[in-house]
Amino acid sequence: MKKLLAIYKTCVKTALNRAAAYRLNFILSFLITLGSNILFPLVTILIYNSGASFPEWDFYEVLLIQAVFTLSHGLAGIVFNEVLWKTMLHIREGSFEIVLLKPLTPLFFLISTSFEPEFAGLLIGGGVMFGIAAAHTGIASALAIGQFLLLFAAGFAVMAGINMMMAATSFKWVGNSRIPEIFESVKNFGKYPAAVFPQIIRGLAAFIIPVSMIGFFPAGALLGRLDLTAFIAILPCFLFMLIGIWLYNHMIRLYEGVGG
């Protein structure tokens, strides 16, 4: 474990050196992600300013869900978002053997070398939104913070699991760059109060592809508006991650390289 942490630390330093090599690109990417995420709740503002609303949810409560969603997205972006794109690129170009030559599990090597500081913009944007929303809604209790952290971790596990599953499919279907777009659309169900969706969608988003855990459930914990469903949904979230890891490691067997 100590050795793995040392490797991760060195790889993070290398990623920061890489980002520093193109400072302007790094600053622009940082500002663009920050700006686009500050603009993202504009739709919610427009809905509430026009007199419409999400039933039983006020503006700052919805903003809190979206802030948690953004935080989760930002953290996933920094830690493992690039695993999917790196896997796809390595497979298409036939350079995955460079990964397999390292005396590490390929997934750990890819996660270590995929640290992406540009997503810090998303994390900061989410943090600002979170601060504004929480200042208005308040936090239910100290227990609520504990529940929030547990559910937030479960949401992170969902994102990791789906990322790995999508990356794993690249070993069979080379160049499947549209699959991540499908998940991006599905993920949006976690951005809004579940009450606005039909019962079947709520069930799917809680247990089948548990995207509610990315934003809605952890924010609900902070607001003290959770029912048992959220806690039952923790199990499929971690199952998702375990299946993602297993599938990725299994699919590596299918790697064939490209012509020399």
Added chain:
Amino acid sequence: MPIIEVNNLTKTYTTYKRGSGAKDSVKSFFRRERVVVNAVDNISFTVEEGSICGILGPNGAGKSTTIKMLCGALFPTSGGITALHMRPYADRKRYVGEIGAVFGQRSQLIWDIPPIDSFNMNRAIYGISQADYKSRLDELAELFELTEIMHKPTRVLSLGERMKCEFIMAMLHKPKIVFLDEPTIGLDVIAKAKIREFIQKMNAQGTTFILTTHDLEDVKQLAGHVIIINHGVKVFDDTLQKLQLNLGEKKIIELTLEREMDFDASALGARLAGRKSPLELTLEVDMSQTVISDFIEQLSKKTGFSDISVKELPMEEIITRIYSETVS
């Protein structure tokens, strides 16, 4: 003692035939014809510890696929490999810690930052102590005269400089076996010479090398053991000396005649291999039938010549004939 044993190794790929043109493209969208490719077909060989083994073969012969299986990066379809008492594909994590690899067409260096950062990352990955890392890096950098260069971003380095850095990257953890897939591809003669010198020095320290190459000079200068693969099948597996004698003990005589004349090479027990001009002939002489002094004496009696040179049969010629024989 063999450090690598390969038994009946086979790798089969399934690919799809797609044709060309709009009609074929539309057809292939609904129904694709499966094509099974035998990239490596039932190959067996051994590599001795401390040797340099060259794997030769034309493009698409299966050399790179073989070397990737030996590295543990590809799973064989059937057959087995034992290297360093491990099965590379099954014990990959432990095995790759004991080997190094340089792929001439795939870089392990990080493009945007100096090689020293990539080396440092490998130090952490292979768990090399700071003291060992420093002494090993100093030793390797001195051998390649790279001390200054490794602090510049990889993207500004020349191909030769990058390749030297790739070697350092592969050698930092003192691997027992190093796999080289076309390590001198695209390099100038000076860079090639430096890399060959480096391989010889590391080999003298006990490292086993397995290299695939199209550059026969690499093989002539480095490899004691040569394996030739064509269409996935092993067609030669012996020493470099045996390879040179593969087509018989032959010599090439380049001859410049004094005057234009009809020349019957077969009367001298030779073969007319080429005629650059009416006066310039190339003969191939089978040395198992004669000795060179007798041949020249006979030649002098038959014709006058103003110049003569005696050479070994070029390696290119030997390899080309082996390739074409296996195709036919």
